[in-house]
Amino acid sequence: MSSRSALFEADLTRLRIRTGAGTFDAVAAGPATGRKVLLLHGASECATEWCHQLRALAAHGYRAVAPDLRGYSPGVRPRLVDGYRLGHAARDVAEIADELGWRRFDLVGHDWGASAAWIAAARCPLRVRTLTAVSAPHPGAFAHALRTDPGQWRRWAYLDHLRAPGAERELLAHGAARLRAGWPESIPHERVTHYVRRLSEPGALTAALNWYRANDFTESYQPVPVPTRFLWGEDDGVVSPETARSTADWVTGPYRFEALAGVGRFVPEEAEEATTAHLLDHLAAH
Template sequence: MTEQLSIPTPAGSFDAIAAGPEDGRPVLLLHGFPEAAIVWEHQVAVLGARGFRAVAPDQRGYSPGVRPGQVADYGMDELVGDVLAMADELGWDRFDLVGHDWGGAVAWWTASAHPGRLRRLAVVSTPHPGALAKALRTDEDQRLRSQYMRDWHDSGTERRMLADNAQALRRMFEWKVPSSRVDEYVRRLSEPGALTAALNWYRAGRPSGQIDKIEVPTLYVWSTEDVAFGSTAALDTENWVTGPYTFQMLEDITHWIPEQTPEVLTTLLLEHLG
């Protein structure tokens, strides 16, 4: 079972789900687009039952209490700052960090900029940003896969995604996520300003500065049927980690790993974090 949590920070209050003893080993789990903290419901519950203190927040723009109006408010510096602010409020000097999709990108940047805060890092689907940038320069397949990131800068994207009972949003999940869960994501993103805030993550532009190689012990989980991230960047990610590194490739699984194969992913996380 998970509990509801509110995490106050200088930017506003983040909604979150949590499980496990207050003094358990802390784990923060970051969701991606177009989802919410509940993508981690299974993992949070199991981690909590195993004695971890697992917390998964609705990130900036997804939590109604942290939904600023300017595109610039969704840059990577702000997103990484949210991670540290939440950890500080929770009283965590060091913690394990897990991320999927956009949450994975935030996790990579956090590990690069603040390695001393993290015990271990686990990233699902999203390759290291350095590996992805290289693939975008050298691999036509990855450029085609990533075209949507540029398309979503268009001001008509919200209208198209929510038209016809949000059919475009629903199709993104490739019928691999339970329909009741998809309904909940659509309900949340249909709130005034919510989808614009989520899309502002894409519109905020590239992070300032270069990302470093990662010295934190890292698990990277990638699936062969991921429509967004191809094998070029996935296989190159190991060259961007100098610390202990584990790569797990899941065959015949789509981008939606946490919900399509929750037990498999949870087992991998327990092995890595334990």
């Protein structure tokens, strides 16, 4: 870890969370006695994408923990592609909470982390108090859109290069130029460098890409009964506006959808203040 990367997370506590799947690395903030919040990061990033939200949650008395997800934690890096299916990631949520001693907790997820969080919230409504999903719609809404909406299918098919054999070599060639180009300019250079350095470690990028290779959204999904807020950036190139709005059909509990203007896929970092404000408001309301 570079000194500059270490600087933006210096005030966070490092954890190692041992589960049946392996040991997850994590960062945490806030008093141990505070209301519990688990935050799941998105593709090509890691737990420190939530630095701003972790600090804000801690300042408001919450106990917030953000793990590096399976594949991103070296101690939970399955060799087979099937090990990255969303069902496994949803089980990780429950096992991590068990190891932390959390009976009930609030769940937050971005991108692939949100996809896993939707499933975990549907499976464990007695444990998940609230859900805050960012960027990724409910998997059921996404699956339906892939079958019925050519526009959404084209957006998803645009990512086929990430599923192709040899994608790792192309992304890491020439100093990882293509990989670096995946983040918007609004995300600080030192943070992108931190992500690229981590993904350049042996096996890390393959694990990250295996999330795309393992999940084709052809399974059946359950609606979410817990209070839910869904944040989506209007400039998101992966999820269409129609798909984002259709998520309302997959939540049976109290639900609020917020479309953020001028924001793309990396909502927690592109719109740190707005994301944090929505998260704190949602938690306070429930």
